[in-house]
Amino acid sequence: MDGKIRKSELELLNEAFNIFNTATEKLQESYQKLKEETEKLRKEVEEKNQKLEETSSLLSSVLMSTNNAIVAIADDNSIILSNKKYKEYYEIYGDQFLSKLIEFKAEGSYEFDLKGAIFRVHIGKFEHSDVKGWTYSVEDITHLKELEEEHRRDEHLKSMGVMAANIAHEIRNPLGSIELFASLLARDLKNDNEKRVLIESVLKGVKSINSTISNILLFTKEVIVNKKEYYLSDIVDDVVLYLRHLMNDKKIKFVNKIDENFTIYCDNELMKQVFMNLIHNSIDAVNTGGIISVSCYQEGDFDIIIVEDNGCGINEDFMKKIFIPFHTSKTKGTGLGLSIVYKIIKAHSGNIYVESDGKSYTKFIIKLKRG
Template sequence: MNAVIDKLNFHELMENSLNSHLVLDNRNVVYANMATIELLSLNSKRDIINQSFDLFLHQDFHSICKERLKRVIEYKESVPLMEQKMIQLDGKIIDVEITATPYSHAEKTLAQVIIKDITEKKEIQNKIMQTEKLSLIGELAAGIVHEIRNPLTSIRGFLQLLKNDFPKNEYADIVLTELKQIENITNELLHLSKPKQTNFRRIDLIPIIQESINLFGTKTLKRNVEIFLEKCSEKIYIQGDKTQLKQVFLNLLKNAIESISDNGKIHINVIKTRDDVRISVRDNGTGIPRRLIDSIGKSFITNKPEGTGLGLMVTYNIIESHNGRILIDSEEGKGTVFTIEIPK
């Protein structure tokens, strides 16, 4: 056994490690293995050797790092794992876990540092937090919506009576329109928060899309928008909830139409791949501002005076419950493509 170990090349093993290993002389990097190059997106070790470790550490952690290094080098203690942020060569910030231990070398104490990339883990954690937050909002919303809808119904009823008495009163119409807007919001919220009584079954997809298109008849005329459905020749069946999927197409079409001021074309394309069905809705509207794209579907984002920012949240929710995903490709001034992938 020992004979085998004697022959092991420890330098090679270190280079081979999947974790990033560094040796610091005070703050100065004197060694970094190959995983470090990858972790920090460096071109070569030359980018980091003889540089200050601080250069690659997020500003927020400089002082804690200094303290921890002091513990390692002066008091010869190991320091436990700690979540920190580092900066890659191109400026991208990544989440890492760092630990360090003293290493005596030529009458000097160096710090042996081990870094693990936890960016992916953090992303999953954030997603879970987001989901929990949403379900909490959902619970709250369900209660609030319930409380709001009853008085709303009676307000609308009495207003209608008032209008019958004073048919020329234009204020009543304004209030009714505003009420309609509140109702739209509460309905969408209710849909979001309702424990989903999903009704999954084998469904024929194309007629659902066709029915959704038909619902927009007048609106598309007004804005001079044409909708084209380019379907493939065979029938397409998926496992899904018909009402929910219809809501998805309605939301996507509504947004597409609203993004167009005139002379719009919306193309719906349905294709079948080996494992899934891909439906894309392409418009030649305004496109989505770049700064909004990442938050779309995650929070109440809207740039419309009468928007709720709920449509896409509902859409994302539904597609997620179908084990599918949504991809967005959008260019400002050119248009947007929403692609939905649903497993067969």
């Protein structure tokens, strides 16, 4: 009996042991599967973290390399985030740049001026965790504004040119008759000195008007350029030789800083007219003993020529209209000289700029493409 019991217990023990082994095997299988799933999840997490890191790095790279200044400013005016371009602007303009930005506290696009530069700023609101504030994307649009102004000037010059041409032709026809009749009258009155002097004054006035009309027509007609390579010093020397007597009268010192081997591609006669106008204006602007200089250098594919004087300067309001015809600060003159200069330079596919502090100097900068 006891043997049977022991046998039964052994069988139960074996059965339990078998069940335990089976459970252990299943547990090991489950553990292996769990281990494999865990490893799989770990790899997926690593891959996602890697992608997240790469995306974050890419976003940071884009943020830092964009030409726009990007800055996030909290409501308490503390900077949360900024990129390289913002730091460049801050180095140039200092706290004024930041102060200008925080003046704007509404979503939208705005423009502001700072030390002669023009900026456009796009503003959006952000909220992250418990931080609220504004994001600013700032771009320097100074050059764009200059191009817009140049386009408006060109359109204005074009419309004024058409009008001026019509007026010039309308005046020139009766003016020819006046000159003819005055000449005949002068011939008939050659023995009457008193009246002949009056007639000669009329003829002088007619010639003056005719000269003005010729300048107007020169301004209105299309400029045809025949470009060749010329030594810049030769062009300027010819002009200075012609104007030397005016410089001597005012004891003006002319400083020629042009390298004798420096050449430009231009229409020789038209370019002489450019320097004739610019240097003549400088002569009028400087006081006795003043200084006029011409210098040049190369900048990439462009020739840069500078005509500078230490005269009375040009005020800011007049500079905005300086190349528009019939605007002049002189008591005598038509205001066409610089308009013609502008037209000639544009015909050379170049550009001309003016700088002045309005009191002690004026600088005309000509930019011509080589070849």
